[in-house]
Amino acid sequence: xxxxxxxxxxxxxxxxxxxxxxxxxxxxxxxxxxxxxxxxxxxxxxxxxxxxxxxxxxxxxxxxxxxxxxxxxxxxxxxxxxxxxxxxxxxxxxxxxxxxxxxxxxxxxxxxxxxxxxxxxxxxxxxxxxxxxxxxxxxxxxxxxxxxxxxxxxxxxxxxxxxxxxxxxxxxxxxxxxxxxxxxxxxxxxxxxxxxxxxxxxxxxxxxxxxxxxxxxxxxxxxxxxxxxxxxxxxxxxxxxxxxxxxxxxxxxxxxxxxxxxxxxxxxxxxxxxxxxxxxxxxxxxxxxxxxxxxxxxxxxxxxxxxxxxxxxxxxxxxxxxxxxxxxxxxxxxxxxxxxxxxxxxxxxxxxxxxxxxxxxxxxxxxxxxxxxxxxxxxxxxxxxxxxxxxxxxxxxxxxxxxxxxxxxxxxxxxxxxxxxxxxxxxxxxxxxxxxxxxxxxxxxxxxxxxxxxxxxxxxxxxxxxxxxxxxxxxxxxxxxxxxxxxxxxxxxxxxxxxxxxxxxxxxxxxxxxxxxxxxxxxxxxxxxxxxxxxxxxxxxxxxxxxxxxxxxxxxxxxxxxxxxxxxxxxxxxxxxxxxxxxxxxxxxxxxxxxxxxxxxxxxxxxxxxx
Numbered sequence: 001x002x003x004x005x006x007x008x009x010x011x012x013x014x015x016x017x018x019x020x021x022x023x024x025x026x027x028x029x030x031x032x033x034x035x036x037x038x039x040x041x042x043x044x045x046x047x048x049x050x051x052x053x054x055x056x057x058x059x060x061x062x063x064x065x066x067x068x069x070x071x072x073x074x075x076x077x078x079x080x081x082x083x084x085x086x087x088x089x090x091x092x093x094x095x096x097x098x099x100x101x102x103x104x105x106x107x108x109x110x111x112x113x114x115x116x117x118x119x120x121x122x123x124x125x126x127x128x129x130x131x132x133x134x135x136x137x138x139x140x141x142x143x144x145x146x147x148x149x150x151x152x153x154x155x156x157x158x159x160x161x162x163x164x165x166x167x168x169x170x171x172x173x174x175x176x177x178x179x180x181x182x183x184x185x186x187x188x189x190x191x192x193x194x195x196x197x198x199x200x201x202x203x204x205x206x207x208x209x210x211x212x213x214x215x216x217x218x219x220x221x222x223x224x225x226x227x228x229x230x231x232x233x234x235x236x237x238x239x240x241x242x243x244x245x246x247x248x249x250x251x252x253x254x255x256x257x258x259x260x261x262x263x264x265x266x267x268x269x270x271x272x273x274x275x276x277x278x279x280x281x282x283x284x285x286x287x288x289x290x291x292x293x294x295x296x297x298x299x300x301x302x303x304x305x306x307x308x309x310x311x312x313x314x315x316x317x318x319x320x321x322x323x324x325x326x327x328x329x330x331x332x333x334x335x336x337x338x339x340x341x342x343x344x345x346x347x348x349x350x351x352x353x354x355x356x357x358x359x360x361x362x363x364x365x366x367x368x369x370x371x372x373x374x375x376x377x378x379x380x381x382x383x384x385x386x387x388x389x390x391x392x393x394x395x396x397x398x399x400x401x402x403x404x405x406x407x408x409x410x411x412x413x414x415x416x417x418x419x420x421x422x423x424x425x426x427x428x429x430x431x432x433x434x435x436x437x438x439x440x441x442x443x444x445x446x447x448x449x450x451x452x453x454x455x456x457x458x459x460x461x462x463x464x465x466x467x468x469x470x471x472x473x474x475x476x477x478x479x480x481x482x483x484x485x486x487x488x489x490x491x492x493x494x495x496x497x498x499x500x501x502x503x504x505x506x507x508x509x510x511x512x513x514x515x516x517x518x519x520x521x522x523x524x525x526x527x528x529x530x531x532x533x534x535x536x537x538x539x540x541x542x543x544x545x546x547x548x549x550x551x552x553x554x555x556x557x558x559x560x561x562x563x564x565x566x567x568x569x570x571x572x573x574x575x576x577x578x579x580x581x582x583x584x585x586x587x588x589x590x591x592x593x594x595x596x597x598x599x600x601x602x603x604x605x606x607x608x609x610x611x
Contacts, residue, residue: 023115140332210302339412348455353541373418410445462537
């Protein structure tokens with residue numbers, strides 16, 4: 001579930017919102033028209049609340065109950081899929097779960113009420129009378145016939161007794177009246193079972209599907225074998241808690257496709273951990289030992305997950321290139337042994353302003369356990385980094401930073417490598433893949449899942465603030481000669497100048513590197529006019545943001561620092577002044593000269609020009 005959003009419309013509610021967000025690991029989102037000091041803002045309350053609701057994001061609104069209901073009314077549809085929606089009184093006196101009571105809203109209300117010293121106004125009948133909601137079992141259980149829950153809960157509320165078939169502590173310790181002859185049956189089973197007319201069937205997540213396969217096995221073959229083994233054994237798929245295998249297969253598509261098919265995690269064990277299960281194997285194999293270092297993968301992984309109290313329920317079955325076995329735990333499995341395949345998100349957060357950060361990047365950061373990056377970049381996302389482990393690095397320690405992130409992911413963690421701008425433009429994404437090719441990483445780090453998400457680059461941000469200088473062909477050139485010899489950079493600047501490209505200069509200067517920008521200026525002056533517009537954009541999206549436009553001949557190294565992006569127009573770039581006195585830079589592409597526009601290449605209407 002997404003990180004909860006705490007919604008406020010008034011500045012006076014900011015303190016309460018921040019207290020709630022801290023208590024539930026949420027984020028405060030404020031109405032931009034009224035609250036300027038909040039980091040996360042929205043322009044339209046109705047549109048924003050509906051978008052959050054449809055995305056499944058828990059909503060905690062410090063607003064009037066009626067207002068929230070009216071705003072959400074057009075998108076209310078299926079109560080089975082609705083996220084928690086709560087309202088909080090502006091004085092913190094009460095918390096009311098409006099929607100999603102059985103999807104976490106009631107528990108969320110209790111947590112918030114405790115944090116702000118208020119009262120949770122729980123109105124769900126089952127929760128109040130019995131302490132449980134039959135249509136929302138706890139983690140580790142799945143209700144097979146959800147549609148029957150409402151009617152049978154009503155019978156229990158009207159005074160009828162229940163009978164418990166199987167073991168489930170959350171039910172036996174509740175206030176539900178149980179009797180051996182109860183009319184409402186609550187059955188706990190991991191078997192395929194059709195519910196009776198007066199019966200709710202709950203499937204405990206107590207089965208582990210152990211799997212092994214040859215490298216490059218067909219995922220469809222693996223899924224077919226898994227389904228067949230489960231069906232032939234009489235077990236239900238809803239009781240599969242996870243798929244388990246050896247860590248050699250942590251990057252094997254077939255194993256992950258099976259896990260995705262059943263909607264469960266894939267967990268992995270070392271050969272040493274699996275070899276501890278050798279005495280319990282029904283089908284130990286010396287051939288498997290020679291290849292993997294353990295005598296059985298499918299059976300061994302399943303047994304390793306269920307522990308010493310569990311047992312092998314289905315011995316190893318084989319298809320052409322895949323093996324599968326099932327082990328059974330004595331209790332539902334909600335915490336997993338072994339480790340998952342680590343994930344590395346490589347993200348660009350843009351120049352720094354939260355509103356310029358993509359929703360995908362925000363989601364990746366929120367889903368991560370660890371954040372790795374240059375300290376300034378981590379500071380820029382601290383609004384969504386609450387509860388994450390920070391790994392700060394100095395500027396210049398790029399390879400150390402990336403190796404650390406990849407090795408953390410190799411431990412099974414979900415790691416976010418934070419870059420400014422776009423992760424693939426003069427940033428760390430390229431180094432991730434270079435290290436994969438170069439080597440020197442642990443085997444676990446080489447098997448991680450990698451996702452790269454784009455961000456707004458500095459050149460895009462600078463261009464948007466200055467107008468449209470990138471309207472025609474452009475290129476980017478880094479003037480840093482730390483990694484690229486200056487003769488190569490000089491050759492590229494010359495080629496770009498001769499090609500009449502708009503040029504975005506990254507890393508234009510540093511404390512010790514001052515001459516490169518001056519040299520580039522001299523090259524450009526031999527190929528384009530002295531009055532060519534140059535944009536100097538500093539601290540983009542951050543405090544101290546400044547954008548200036550100067551003629552190429554007036555470009556001075558002293559006016560540029562490490563936090564400045566320099567955009568040099570082409571010979572066709574223009575400066576136009578608007579009525580408010582602001583100068584805008586644009587590079588025409590020729591749209592205005594198309595037949596039928598009535599506008600010349602330089603943007604003038606012929607009739608107006610003649611007057």
